[in-house]
Amino acid sequence: MNSSPVFVIVPGASQTPSHYAHIIHLLQARGHGTLTALLPSGGATRLVSAAEDAEFVRSRMILPILDIEKYDVILIMHSYGGLPGSAAARGLGSADRATSGRKTAVLGQIFIASILPHGGNGEDVIALLGGKWPSFIDVHLSKCMQLVSTVL
Structure with a gap:
């Protein structure tokens, strides 16, 4: 196992990796790996x-960082990235990994302006917001349902 953890940045829905160039620069300038x-x-x-x-x-x-490169991971998740990022980390904490004989783990999760749904209760994000979209989001539900039905 290597000593310094790698920071894995999970972008928001409308961001690309280039949006995180400054934080990547700051982390790398201090000797931390980033992805x-x-x-x-x-x-x-x-x-x-x-x-x-x-x-x-x-x-x-x-997993490639944990199992191939042998580094611990700290997740940084922005906005929407908190949903798939935290789900991806499930079962990869130190205690879980140690029971399977693994020495590397996800050491922490940093959420930046992120949605934090309750885990395991089966509710979707809208249910957590009281059953309706916030007033600043304009939703065209019928158009969304049309799109979903054509894809399925």
Whole structure:
């Protein structure tokens, strides 16, 4: 296991890795490794679920650092990135990893302006917001449902 953790930055829904250049610079200037990537939902031409983004974060961003590079990870998640990022980290904490004989783990999760849904209660984000979208978000539900039905 290597000594200094790698910071994995999970971008928000409308951000690209380039949006995090300054924080990457600051971390690297202090000797920390960093990794970020464009989520599958970023710029997608089809509907991509948070579960697909979570699987990408887990299999392509976190596990290679933990299991191949042998570094611990600290997640930095911005906005929407908190949903797939925290889901991707499930079961990768120190205690869980130690029970399977692994020495590296996700040591922490940093949320920046992120949605923090209650874990495991089965509610969606809208339910957590009281059952309706915030007033500053203009939602065209019928158009969304049309799009979903054409994709499914």
